[in-house]
Amino acid sequence: MNEKIDWAACVDERIKAENITEENFMSSLEKDGIEFIHLSLEEKMLQQANTTKYSNAISIKQGFAEIPTDRFNASLAEEGFILIDKDVESIPLEASTTIYYTEVTTASSNYPSYNKTNAQDSLTTAA
C-alpha cells in the first residue's frame, strides 16, 4: 500500500465523529476500567523513580527541580531507595540481598552507570 494518507486528519475526523472531548475523555476511559489518580508533584517524582529503577537519581531529580534535594532524598528513602553516595543521590533497592550502587562519577559525566553486585561486595567496593 503506497497511498499517501493524512493520518492526523483521519484520526481527528474520528475524534470529532465520536464526539470525544477533553471533558468526556477521562470518563469514557474510566468506563473501560482505566483508573486515574490525582498526583502531587512529589507523587509524580516517586512514580518516575519507581518506574525507572535502572536510570540514575540525578536525571530524575533534574525533572523535578522544584522539589528541594532534602525532600527528594527523604521521599526516595521512604520508598526503599538507599542513599549511599554523595555524587549520586540514591540507589534503588530491588531485593533484600541485592543492592545497586554507582561507581564514582567523573566530573564530565552526569549519567553514571549502575552496577549490580552482591550487597556485601558493593558496600565494600563503595567504601
Added chain:
Amino acid sequence: MYLYLLFNTNLPIPAKTTTVYHGTSKQDAESIIKTGFKSSTGNHHWLGDGVYFFTESATCPQPQERAEEWAIASAWDNGSHRYTEGAVLMVEVEIPDEDPRFYLDLNTPNGIALFNIIRDRFQELSFATAKRGFKPKEMFKDGTIINWGRNHLKFDFSLISGDFYVKNKLERIKFFNCRIPNSTFLVIFDTALIKSTTLIKTIPNIDKL
C-alpha cells in the same frame, strides 16, 4: 490464457496467508483445537486485546522457537509452575488487507505513522486534564492506546503486528531486562481470520527445564 488471467481484473485476488505460532499449556492447546482461540483482553497486553502469535521477521527469524520458549516461560510463576506440559500450535492466518486501518503493522511507515498520531491525540487529551495521572503500576500505555483506537475511535484493527523484547524463563528468573526486540507479535482481533490450527509440538516436564 495467461494474458486473460493477467488482464481480467474481475477475478478475485487470492487472500494472502501467513504461518504463525502460539505457545501455551498442553491442556489449553487441546482446548483451542476443539473450541478455537479466545482473545486476551486488557490494556496491560503489549498490543491490546487479541490473540497473540509469534510471526517471522528480521527481528524474529525463528518464531516457532520463540513460541516454545514462551510456553516454557509462562509456566513459571515465581518459583512454582502453573503447568508441567506445554505445547506449540501452528496457525494459518489470512492477511486480508494491508491498509493500516485494518492491519496495523507497526513495522511499516504507514502503520507506525497511524499509531503515533493516535498516541499523540491520546496524550493530548490525557494531559489536557492536568493534575491527573495514571496508576503507577500501569507502566506501559501501548495496549491502552490501541484499545482506545479500536473502542473509541472505531478503527477496525483486525490484525496488529509489532516488535517487542520477550523474556524466556531464565531471563525472568534472573531479572534480565532488555529493550531491543527479539520477537515479532501478530495479534489477531478478528479470529475469523484464523484458517487452521495444528498442534505441532508438546513439551513434557516443563518444571524440569
